[in-house]
Amino acid sequence: MPDEDLVELKFRLYDGTDIGPFRYSPASTVAVLKERIVAEWPKDKKIAPKTANDVKLINAGKILENSKTVGQCRIPFGELSKSVITMHVVVQPSLAKAKTEKKVDEAPRKNICACSIL
Template identity: 50%
Template sequence: MSGLHDQIEIKFRLTDGSDIGPKSYPAVTSVATLKESVIAQWPKAEKENGPKTVKDLKIISAGKILENNRTLRECKSPIYGLPGGVITMHVIVQHRSDRISEKKVSDLEKQNKCGCVIL
């Protein structure tokens, strides 16, 4: 079955409050493809500090971080069925250096746990 119900209109809200879109996407579009679309449409003024790869982005919809290998149809929440509605998804940029820093902090937390036993 194809038609208008197989299309989902989405706008992406960036951390500075600006939006990309809205644009219509087929329900079979993968989250990774959405991220590629966001990167291609990223504001030119911020290209230098913007995302470089799909791994630099997180897309949040209905309070959930969407996984790259899932399709829009699989990630769908009940509100997607509203006719004529535009879905707002939030975009978080997390550069590689940020991810490494988080990993180091996580490792330090593990290392700094006290192994003392008080008898």
């Protein structure tokens, strides 16, 4: 693929730091981007995704679906072919894990009323 057809993307993390920029083919999927983000995630960050499913990408105010391609995601910026597109990254653990962890955390607690009426 010619070098000029590639799309240059960088990923902005929750604390304002960036991963990238990297160059991608317009045919690359959002799932591929997420895998790269997990692989390149800085080791010193307090919050880190465990899998690509823990990552949400936001571009132009929309959460991107895994099946969408880079070419489809950059439509609002189509005329800006030579610039770097910044996508925002949100780390959100999958719901199944969060529910399981909550149940484990809540099990030892018991509600006990210690009221005295005089």
